[in-house]
Amino acid sequence: MKPFTVAVIGGNAAGAAAAAKAKRVNPSARVVLFEKTGYISVGVCEFPFVLSGEIKEPASLLFYTPSKFSEEKKVDVFIESEVLSIDAKERILNFKSSGDDAELSLSYDKLIIATGSRQSEFPGLDTDLENVLWLKKYPDLIRTKGYLEVNKPYHTIIIGSGYLGLEIAEAMVNRGAEVTVLEKLSEILPSAEPEFSAILTGLLQANKVEVITNLEKITFNTDSGRVKSVKADSRLIETDAVFPVVGFRPDTRFLAGMDFKRGTFGEIFTDVFMRTNVPHIFAAGDSAGVKNFLTGKNQIFYSAKVAHTTGHIAGNNAAGKNEQFLGAIPVTSFRLFGKYFSQTGLTEKSAREHGFVTKSAFGSMTNLVHVMPESINTAAKLIINRLNNQIIGASFLGGKEVSGLSDLITLMIRNRMTYSGLLETDFNYTPALSPFRNILISLIHKINKG
Ligand SMILES: Cc1cc2nc3c(=O)[nH]c(=O)nc-3n(C[C@H](O)[C@H](O)[C@H](O)COP(=O)(O)OP(=O)(O)OC[C@H]3O[C@@H](n4cnc5c(N)ncnc54)[C@H](O)[C@@H]3O)c2cc1C
Numbered sequence: 001m002k003p004f005t006v007a008v009i010g011g012n013a014a015g016a017a018a019a020a021k022a023k024r025v026n027p028s029a030r031v032v033l034f035e036k037t038g039y040i041s042v043g044v045c046e047f048p049f050v051l052s053g054e055i056k057e058p059a060s061l062l063f064y065t066p067s068k069f070s071e072e073k074k075v076d077v078f079i080e081s082e083v084l085s086i087d088a089k090e091r092i093l094n095f096k097s098s099g100d101d102a103e104l105s106l107s108y109d110k111l112i113i114a115t116g117s118r119q120s121e122f123p124g125l126d127t128d129l130e131n132v133l134w135l136k137k138y139p140d141l142i143r144t145k146g147y148l149e150v151n152k153p154y155h156t157i158i159i160g161s162g163y164l165g166l167e168i169a170e171a172m173v174n175r176g177a178e179v180t181v182l183e184k185l186s187e188i189l190p191s192a193e194p195e196f197s198a199i200l201t202g203l204l205q206a207n208k209v210e211v212i213t214n215l216e217k218i219t220f221n222t223d224s225g226r227v228k229s230v231k232a233d234s235r236l237i238e239t240d241a242v243f244p245v246v247g248f249r250p251d252t253r254f255l256a257g258m259d260f261k262r263g264t265f266g267e268i269f270t271d272v273f274m275r276t277n278v279p280h281i282f283a284a285g286d287s288a289g290v291k292n293f294l295t296g297k298n299q300i301f302y303s304a305k306v307a308h309t310t311g312h313i314a315g316n317n318a319a320g321k322n323e324q325f326l327g328a329i330p331v332t333s334f335r336l337f338g339k340y341f342s343q344t345g346l347t348e349k350s351a352r353e354h355g356f357v358t359k360s361a362f363g364s365m366t367n368l369v370h371v372m373p374e375s376i377n378t379a380a381k382l383i384i385n386r387l388n389n390q391i392i393g394a395s396f397l398g399g400k401e402v403s404g405l406s407d408l409i410t411l412m413i414r415n416r417m418t419y420s421g422l423l424e425t426d427f428n429y430t431p432a433l434s435p436f437r438n439i440l441i442s443l444i445h446k447i448n449k450g
Contacts (some may be wrong), residue, residue, distance in 0.1 A: 003030040006318045007093055007108040009083045010251075011035030012042055013304050014285025014311035015114035016064070020073045021315030022112075029319060031075045032106060034095055036082035039138045040066055045304050047141050048164070051148065052171035058141055084254060086111065088278045110280050110318035113255075113268060114311055117248035117286035117302060122159055124219060131226045131241045135168065136248075153177055153240035157230050159218065161188035161211070163334040163341075165245040166200070169209050170337055180210040180239075182218055182232050191332065193347050193381050193395050195362050200336060200397070207337045248302050250287040263289045267300045272324045274314040282318050284310035293327030294346055294392055294413065295354045301328050329413055333406065339376075342406035345393030345413050348383050357386040361446035365439050367399045369431045378402065382409075382419070382443040389418040405440065419444050 004026065008019040011033050019033040033040070043061035050058050066077040080098035087094070094105045119136045121127055127134075133147060134140040156172045158165045161183040172179045181188065181204065187197035188204070188211060204211050212232055219231045220242075229238045250267040252260075261269040261277040267289035274282045274290070284290075285307035289298040301307075306328045316323045333342040351358050360383045368375035378398030385392050394409040396402035412421060427438040 002107070003028065005030045005032065005106070005108050006110045006112065006315075007031075007106060008033045008112045008114060008315075009093070010114035010116055010285070010287070011037075011040030011066075011077070011079070012044065012114070012116055012285075013307035014116065014287075014314070015112070016041045016069065017308045017311030018112045018114055018282075018284055018315035018318070019075045020069075021312045022110075022319040023074050024319075025316055025321060026319035027074070031073075032108075033069075033075050033077045034081045034083050034093075035066075035077070035079050037137055037139060038066075038079050040064060040069055040077060040079065042138045044136070044138075047135050048167035048171050050141060050145060051135070051168065052174040058138075058145060061141075062138070083115075086255070086258065086281075088258065088281060091280060108280075110282065112311075112314045112318055113252070113276070113281065113283040113287055114285045114307075114314070115251040115254075115287045116307070117300075118251045119244070120247045120249050122218070122244040122246055125159075125227075125242070125244055126220075126222065129222060129225055129227055129242075133241055133243050135164070135243070135245075147241070148175060151240065155180070155237075155239045156241045156243065157182060157237060157239045158243045158245055160244065160246040161213075162191065162245065162247065163189065163332055165243070166204070166336050167334055168243050168245060169204065170207075170335070173207055173209060173337075177241075178208070178210075180212065180237055182215055182230070183211070183213045184215050184218070186214050188213060191347070192341075192343060193349075193362070195381060196341065196343075196379065196395055196397055199379060200341070203337055203339060248286065250300060252287050263298065263300070265300060267298075269298050270310075270325075272326075273317050273322065274310055274325060275317070282314040284314040290325060291327035293329045294351075296327070297354070301330060303328070303331070305331070329410055331406065331410060333403065339397060340400055340402045341395070341397045342402040343393075343395040344406045344410045345391070346383065347393060347395070348381075351383055351385075351392055356392060358392070359384050359386045359447055359450065361443040361450065363439065363443055363446060365437075365442060366435060367401050368434065369436050372431050375435075378405075378439055380405070380439045380443060382440065382447065384419050384447060389420065390416050391419055391422075401434075408440075419447065 006022045023031040041064040049055045133144040252266045268283040362381040364379040366375040367378045383393040
C-alpha cells in the first residue's frame with residue numbers, strides 16, 4: 001500500500017522544520033523534501049558575519065547536509081529539484097531535478113509550501129552585473145564573498161537601509177571599504193521609531209559611513225558588465241560594488257493561476273492551523289501570511305524564528321495533529337558598530353495605523369550604574385495602549401542588555417500585561433551587571449506624567 005505522503009517544498013528554516021516534525025509525529029508517513037538549490041538548513045542570518053570575516057568558514061553555516069538530514073530525520077531529500085506546479089485537485093506536484101530533462105511528478109496526501117522569499121530587485125539595476133552583489137541564498141554568499149576577496153572593492157554602495165543593509169554596511173567597513181548607504185525615504189531603518197533612526201544615522205556617520213536619504217531618483221552607469229557609478233539625485237558616486245538591499249518578496253510565483261488566497265506581495269494566507277484555503281495544502285515561513293498577535297491581521301514576518309515556528313506547526317498538522325498558531329509578535333534585532341538594537345511589538349506609527357490609541361515615552365540612561373567605567377547609554381522607547389494600559393511595543397539601542405529588555409517586553413505583550421506589571425517587578429541590581437534603576441521604570445514614570 002502506498003504510504004501516507006507529506007511533501008514539503010523548500011528546504012530552509014520553515015521547510016526543514018516542517019519535514020522533520022511531520023516525520024517525528026507520523027513515523028510511518030513518507031516525508032519528501034524538495035529544494036531547488038543544492039543546500040538545505042542554511043544559517044542565512046549569519047551571512048553578514050561571513051562577509052565581515054568574523055565567521056571564517058561559510059560551510060559552517062550548512063547546519064545539515066542533505067544526506068545527514070535524510071539519515072537523521074528519515075526524510076527523503078531531493079536537492080536541486082524545483083517544484084514547478086501543483087495539481088491540487090489530483091494532489092500531484094510536478095518537479096524537475098537538475099541534470100534530468102524530464103519533468104517528474106509525486107502524489108501527496110498533504111503538502112507544505114515553504115518556498116520562502118527572494119531579494120527584491122532594484123528598478124533599473126541589471127541583476128546580472130558582475131559587481132551587483134546579493135545575499136539571500138548560500139550560492140549568493142559564495143559568489144559575493146568570492147567577488148569581495150578577488151576585487152577588494154574600495155568603495156561600496158548599499159541601496160536600502162533596513163537592518164540587513166546596515167549589517168552589510170558594518171561588514172564592508174570591517175573589510176576596509178568606504179561605504180555609502182542610499183535611502184529613498186527620509187530616515188534610515190524606516191521600520192524603526194524615528195528617534196532610533198536618528199541615533200543610528202549618527203552611529204553610521206561616526207564610523208565613516210556616508211548616509212544619503214530622501215532620494216528621488218537612483219540610476220546606474222555601467223561599463224563592461226559592471227556598475228561604474230551611481231547617480232543619486234544630483235550626486236554622482238563612483239563605486240566598485242553595489243548591494244541592492246531593498247527588501248524581500250515571497251517566492252510564490254510558481255503558484256500563478258492557482259486558487260490560493262494571497263496577499264499584496266503574493267504571500268499565501270494561512271489560518272491558525274497553517275492551512276491555506278486550498279484543501280490539504282499548508283504554508284509556512286516567508287512565503288506565508290500569518291497572524292500578527294497584536295493586530296490580528298495576516299502579514300509576512302521575514303523572520304527565521306517565525307519561519308521555524310510556523311514550519312513546525314504546519315509539519316505537525318500535516319502529519320495529523322491540530323496545533324494552533326496564536327500569532328507572531330514582530331521582533332527585529334541586530335548589531336551595528338558595537339551597539340545593539342532590538343525592537344518588539346508595534347512601533348507607535350504602526351500601532352496608530354492599526355487603530356490603537358497610544359501613549360509612549362522615550363529616554364536614555366546608562367546600562368550600568370553610572371560610576372562604573374564600562375557603562376554606556378541605552379536608549380529606549382515604550383508604547384502602551386492608552387485604553388487598557390497594555391504594553392504593545394518597545395525599542396532599545398545600547399549594549400547587550402537590549403536583548404533581555406526586548407524579550408521581557410515580548411513576554412509581557414504575549415501575556416497582554418499592563419505596564420503596572422513592570423512597577424511590581426524586582427529587577428536585579430549589581431554594579432557590574434545592571435543599573436540601580438531599570439530604564440523601563442523611568443519610562444513608566446514619564447508615561448504617567450505625560
Ligand atoms: C542575510 C540575511 C540575514 C537575516 N538575518 C536574520 C536575523 O538576524 N533574524 C531573523 O529572524 N531573520 C533573519 N533573516 C530572515 C530569515 O533568514 C528568513 O526569514 C528565513 O530564512 C525564512 O525561512 P524560510 O524557510 O521561510 O525561507 P527561505 O530561507 O527563503 O527558504 C526557502 C527555500 O525554498 C527553496 N525554494 C523556493 N522555491 C522553490 C521551489 N519551487 N522548489 C523547491 N525549492 C524552492 C529556496 O531555494 C529556499 O532554500 C535574514 C535574511 C537574510 C537574507
